[in-house]
Amino acid sequence: MVKLLSFEKSLKPLYEELKEKRKNAQSTDYIEEKIAETLKKIYSNLTPYDIVQIARHPDRPHTTDYINALFTDFLELHGDRKFGDDPAIIAGIGYFNGKVTGVIGHRKGRNLKENLRYNFGMAEPEGYRKALRVAHLISERFKAPIITLLDTPGASPTIGAEERGQAEAIAYNLQELFNIPTPIVAIVIGEGGSGGALGIGIADKLLMLKYSIYSVISPEGCASILWRDASKAKEAANALKLTANDLYKLHIVDKIIEEPAGGAHRHREEVIQAVGKEAQKALNTLSRLSKKKLLEKRKEKFINIGVYNE
Amino acid sequence: MSLFRKRKKIVVPVITKEYGENKWIRCKSCGNLIYYKELKENLKVCPKCGYHFRLTAQERLEQIIDKDTFEEWDAALSSDDPLKFKALESYKERLERAEKNSKIKSAIITGKGKLNGYDTAIGILDFGFIGGSLGSVMGEKIRRLAERASKEKLPLIIVSASGGARMQEGIISLMQMAKTAAAINSYKKGGGLYISVLVNPTYGGTTASFAMLGDINIAEKGAKIGFAGPRVIEQIMKKKLPKDFQSAEFLLKHGFLDAVLERKLLKPTLSQILSYYRGKKW
Numbered sequence: 001m002v003k004l005l006s007f008e009k010s011l012k013p014l015y016e017e018l019k020e021k022r023k024n025a026q027s028t029d030y031i032e033e034k035i036a037e038t039l040k041k042i043y044s045n046l047t048p049y050d051i052v053q054i055a056r057h058p059d060r061p062h063t064t065d066y067i068n069a070l071f072t073d074f075l076e077l078h079g080d081r082k083f084g085d086d087p088a089i090i091a092g093i094g095y096f097n098g099k100v101t102g103v104i105g106h107r108k109g110r111n112l113k114e115n116l117r118y119n120f121g122m123a124e125p126e127g128y129r130k131a132l133r134v135a136h137l138i139s140e141r142f143k144a145p146i147i148t149l150l151d152t153p154g155a156s157p158t159i160g161a162e163e164r165g166q167a168e169a170i171a172y173n174l175q176e177l178f179n180i181p182t183p184i185v186a187i188v189i190g191e192g193g194s195g196g197a198l199g200i201g202i203a204d205k206l207l208m209l210k211y212s213i214y215s216v217i218s219p220e221g222c223a224s225i226l227w228r229d230a231s232k233a234k235e236a237a238n239a240l241k242l243t244a245n246d247l248y249k250l251h252i253v254d255k256i257i258e259e260p261a262g263g264a265h266r267h268r269e270e271v272i273q274a275v276g277k278e279a280q281k282a283l284n285t286l287s288r289l290s291k292k293k294l295l296e297k298r299k300e301k302f303i304n305i306g307v308y309n310e
Numbered sequence: 311m312s313l314f315r316k317r318k319k320i321v322v323p324v325i326t327k328e329y330g331e332n333k334w335i336r337c338k339s340c341g342n343l344i345y346y347k348e349l350k351e352n353l354k355v356c357p358k359c360g361y362h363f364r365l366t367a368q369e370r371l372e373q374i375i376d377k378d379t380f381e382e383w384d385a386a387l388s389s390d391d392p393l394k395f396k397a398l399e400s401y402k403e404r405l406e407r408a409e410k411n412s413k414i415k416s417a418i419i420t421g422k423g424k425l426n427g428y429d430t431a432i433g434i435l436d437f438g439f440i441g442g443s444l445g446s447v448m449g450e451k452i453r454r455l456a457e458r459a460s461k462e463k464l465p466l467i468i469v470s471a472s473g474g475a476r477m478q479e480g481i482i483s484l485m486q487m488a489k490t491a492a493a494i495n496s497y498k499k500g501g502g503l504y505i506s507v508l509v510n511p512t513y514g515g516t517t518a519s520f521a522m523l524g525d526i527n528i529a530e531k532g533a534k535i536g537f538a539g540p541r542v543i544e545q546i547m548k549k550k551l552p553k554d555f556q557s558a559e560f561l562l563k564h565g566f567l568d569a570v571l572e573r574k575l576l577k578p579t580l581s582q583i584l585s586y587y588r589g590k591k592w
């Protein structure tokens with residue numbers, strides 16, 4: 001059974017009934033319909049913090065799931081050529097809809113063992129440096145476009161990360177990704193955690209799954225600073241305007257990729273295919289631009305963001 | 311941004327106007343009483359122990375830029391409240407409080423002036439305005455500063471003191487990291503020289519964008535510089551941090567700075583760098 005989130009508790013008896021009916025080989029049509037109905041009701045009325053929880057659901061499709069489903073002949077490329085290889089970032093090249101395409105994303109695990117190995121998708125400086133190295137390689141040697149998949153709680157906050165220049169690694173990516181000469185499409189598939197997400201998030205098109213989030217700080221972090229109480233994460237999630245709908249309204253995101261009621265973790269294949277379709281559409285539009293125009297427009301996209309009085 | 315608020319170890323002696331010119335103030339680092347005038351003449355560095363007191367952007371400007379040569383740019387820009395952000399204190403209230411306390415309109419001054427006679431574009435962050443946090447106004451002022459410096463073929467100096475991105479502008483403030491990086495990128499591609507000066511403290515989204523992108527990175531002595539705040543790292547790692555962690559010397563040792571300078575050496579060194587650069591045609 002899928003792990004129920006706090007706002008889905010009313011589904012528990014229904015899922016139990018379903019399990020029972022399956023065990024007894026009885027018809028499940030009615031109960032499945034009822035579950036779908038209830039999900040629809042719950043998902044039509046989600047709070048921002050509910051969406052935060054969906055975005056973090058352990059069964060939500062992760063970068064590797066998208067790569068496995070959407071790429072053929074994928075070759076993972078390792079290492080930053082400077083210090084190490086960070087497993088929290090996966091980068092490589094393969095065929096996407098028959099065309100050579102690069103892909104770079106945060107790697108989250110499905111269970112604790114995997115998550116410890118991938119550091120919960122929190123990248124070290126080496127991860128950002130690997131991402132940039134591979135971006136250069138893909139665009140300049142293979143003349144191929146790049147899809148980046150954003151899903152991280154944030155950049156790794158450790159002594160080692162600071163020693164090896166976490167800030168410099170992210171800053172340098174932010175600068176250099178503006179010079180990558182082939183199209184880049186970034187898609188927030190789960191948690192867009194602050195600078196840790198943005199570090200591989202400079203792109204010509206920014207798409208977001210409906211139940212993903214993108215924020216300057218985690219709601220818990222924001223709550224502990226501005227409310228002086230980490231338990232006020234719900235209030236912080238409201239205030240931060242971190243949902244796909246919010247970001248679309250703020251003109252940060254170009255397109256929202258729909259998810260069915262119940263979220264991507266209940267409709268994995270459907271959502272993965274939808275992401276593939278939208279990524280392809282975005283790449284098609286971008287492939288018509290000259291290199292010069294592409295880089296100009298990428299810069300324009302970010303340099304005009306801001307709301308101020310004058 | 312307020313990574314420091316709960317960290318008791320960091321002392322933040324601030325000199326407010328009420329001390330006046332004829333007052334004694336206590337150095338919170340060494341505990342000695344210092345005559346304010348003497349402190350000021352010593353660039354607000356404790357004459358007894360060398361502690362570097364925090365400067366406002368205006369004070370920093372007066373220390374670096376030659377008298378009566380500064381021309382301020384884009385002074386009229388002020389913050390909006392795109393998210394209608396409400397916490398214990400709303401963003402609107404927070405902005406009003408910041409303006410009232412600091413008597414400035416944003417967390418950065420930008421413009422051009424002369425540094426020992428050399429023309430330069432300069433931006434100076436003010437930690438006293440909501441922790442020098444990076445929001446839309448700072449992002450736009452840095453963008454315009456870099457663009458105008460490029461047009462006028464001026465070198466560019468930015469002095470950073472910041473807790474990071476301004477949370478109250480949410481995702482828009484995060485995107486200012488990308489925006490300022492884009493502006494710096496274009497400026498450099500046009501042949502400009504960008505000198506980043508990091509003073510105490512520089513953290514988060516500010517370090518992870520324009521502050522770490524200098525062609526030359528210089529830190530002032532006593533500066534704490536990092537990405538994640540020390541408290542966060544301590545909590546995550548459940549162990550005590552090394553004594554010099556995130557100090558300017560720590561960053562120098564690890565290869566992220568060209569130099570760590572005492573305050574009195576900052577202007578002479580900047581001037582020396584500009585002297586190599588003077589007259590270059592782009």
Ligand SMILES: [Zn+2]
Pocket residue numbers: 337338339340341342356357358359360361
């Ligand atoms: Zn002292």
